[in-house]
Amino acid sequence: MDLVAVFPMYNVSPELADAWRELAREVGERVAVRGQRIKLDIASTEPTQLDAIWRRPDLLLSQTCGYPLTHGLAEHVHVVGVPIFDAPGCHEYFYSSAIVVRRTDRASALDDYRGKIVAYNDDSSHSGMNALRHAVAPLARGGRFFSQSVRTGSHLDSLRAVSGNRADIASIDCVTLAFAGDYMPDLIGSVRVLALTRAAPALPFIASRSVERDMLSRLAPAVGDVIAARPLLAERLRLKGLAMPPDNAFQAILEREDEARRAGYPNLA
Template sequence: MSPWIASLPMYNVTPQHAVSWRSLLSDCLDAFARAVGPAEVAIVDAPEGDLLQHWRRNDLLLSQTCGFPYRMLGLARAVHLIATPLFDAPGCEGPRYRSALVVSAQAWQRGATTVAACRGLRAACNSADSHSGMNALRHAVAPHACDGRFFSSVHWTGSHAATLHALASGTADMGAIDCVTLALLRDAHPERLEGLRIIGMTASAPGLPLIASRSLEANHAEALRDALVAAHAADAERARKLRLRGFARLTPDAYDEIADIANSAAQQGYAAVR
């Protein structure tokens, strides 16, 4: 096989979690090599800038993306859908997840106890190509928007952790946080969530898909799916720390729900978070 790269960039919420995800990936690649023969694979850190370009690489053996770029930005046409994780976290049901609608302590004290009551507040969002931080939030507030606007301002933070920091510091009032990220951070650093309040959950959607380049042969993609199952079973304590229960095998059209959620907001006159 040609040289490949692999990465798991999406749930490295602490350095300790990053080590565990890298360990899981290493075990997966070992199981994959046992099944298909020696494979030259470099485990890499995904670039902080253009992840979409990283996910489109022809030498990408395995990575994890968000449902929004997978379905809405054309990534599905360039990759194999390998699997979708199953997590043990509040807001997850099987391979599906939600985002928690979180408000700052100050906003809560001023009466921001429902989504409707958050109209005119300051939003914090991780990125414009995120389902959990943008698309799900847009869908949640769309019924309460007026003339295509709901928030007084929108601050793009770059990550869910940075959104939580903006809420905790009082520089933003409301945001949507991936429920898996929230659970992992609560396990590791509960102090970061002190004073923050969850006022609801967004609509359920398929979880963050594991992908491989379309240049990978179909039988090798199937071996990769089996290797993920083997890696999960190899270390029960690691799986517990990652809140990982296993993997589901969805079809690509399962992610059409991401588009349905985006279209629903647009049909209500709320095409962008603002």
């Protein structure tokens, strides 16, 4: 059976997509057995398509957000490991969201954005929605804080919404923000980081539960080997290594959701 390797989460530019494809190709070469062909792909980042990709029985390796992982995806996949990223807002295998506003805004605190317009990428995103909802919950009144919430479909479009004055504030995965700084400096130059959200485990690498056990056991070492053997590729991908967190590590994402709900703020509003 052909297997698929898909790295869709951080493709902020064609050059970066090529780098992820190169990582996938090298991992595939290290885990393939004789007579087996690894088919590589970089998929669209539309959330509806991503969920179908992550649940494919022939998925050798991909990367997902922790929010869908904790909301039904975990029963379909194995967590191969959690990348250790070299980006501001990351430490060990944890990452934060950067709450960004326009560089020209004078506000200095999250509470100053009461009644403003928030942009967020998707309802199934921890970094773009859940982490910000948790940060805002103590400030909300009657279940509301913002005057309007705008779903943009991607972190880059959330950044563009803030930069283009269509929104006032957004929560951006700090790794995405770092990659955007690498490839889109003009866009990043128009915003600034107001605050960072509480850290959570970074976006895990996953494989289908249908992947054979012996191949699954070779995946994490293969990823680590590529990172160590290809330092320039690892640098482009901001990868320092791969960690295997405790089984309950992603429970932190559910705890942030529960805390916001208990505070009377179930939706980003």
